[in-house]
Amino acid sequence: GxxxxxxxxRGPGELVLERIEGPTMLDDLAAxxxxxRSHARTLADLHRRLHEIEAPEDLLPHPVAGGAVxxxxxxxxxxxxxxxxxxVIDWGNVRRGAGEVDVALxxxxxxxxxxxxxxxxxxxxxxxxxxxERALT
Numbered sequence: 001g002x003x004x005x006x007x008x009x010r011g012p013g014e015l016v017l018e019r020i021e022g023p024t025m026l027d028d029l030a031a032x033x034x035x036x037r038s039h040a041r042t043l044a045d046l047h048r049r050l051h052e053i054e055a056p057e058d059l060l061p062h063p064v065a066g067g068a069v070x071x072x073x074x075x076x077x078x079x080x081x082x083x084x085x086x087x088v089i090d091w092g093n094v095r096r097g098a099g100e101v102d103v104a105l106x107x108x109x110x111x112x113x114x115x116x117x118x119x120x121x122x123x124x125x126x127x128x129x130x131x132x133e134r135a136l137t
Contacts, residue, residue: 002049002050002053003046003086003087003088004087004088004089004091005017005018005019005087005089006018020080020082020087020089021080021082022080022081022082023080023081024076024077024078024079024081025039025042025043025076025077025079025080025081026075026077028081039076042079042086043074043075043076043079046074046079046086047074047099047102047103050068050069050071050088050102051068051069051070051099051102053068054068054069055068055069055095055096055097056096059094059095059096060094060095060096061095061096061097062095062096062097062098062101063097064097064098064100064101065097065098066096066097066098066101068097068102069094070093070095070096070097070098070101070102071088071091071093071094071102072093072095072101072102072105073090073105073109074088074102074106075106075109075110076110078090
């Protein structure tokens with residue numbers, strides 16, 4: 001029930017997934033900064049729902065022990081705003097651990113984005129990112 005692309009094929013070093021159409025949440029925020037609160041609620045809900053899923057025992061553990069599935073890269077750039085709702089992509093870092101670690105890492109990643117966006121200071125993208133950070137806290 002969690003919004004992820006359908007897996008078509010999985011093998012050693014190979015993962016073929018459904019293609020999801022739509023902008024990333026980050027791109028949508030840049031184009032529609034008034035959606036900041038709505039996207040912040042969606043991102044928080046995606047974290048909450050993910051951390052309610054009990055991680056399989058064979059999933060690699062995070063150093064901070066826990067039983068939840070952790071994405072470890074769940075930020076607006078890894079959420080596609082599809083016509084059917086948000087879809088979480090980029091599962092290369094998934095682990096088992098404490099959900100709070102995932103939320104904290106999202107906060108750190110979003111703060112790091114500030115440095116990456118320096119040429120866009122004052123742009124709609126920068127303002128949207130800052131509003132999303134405030135809304136998440």
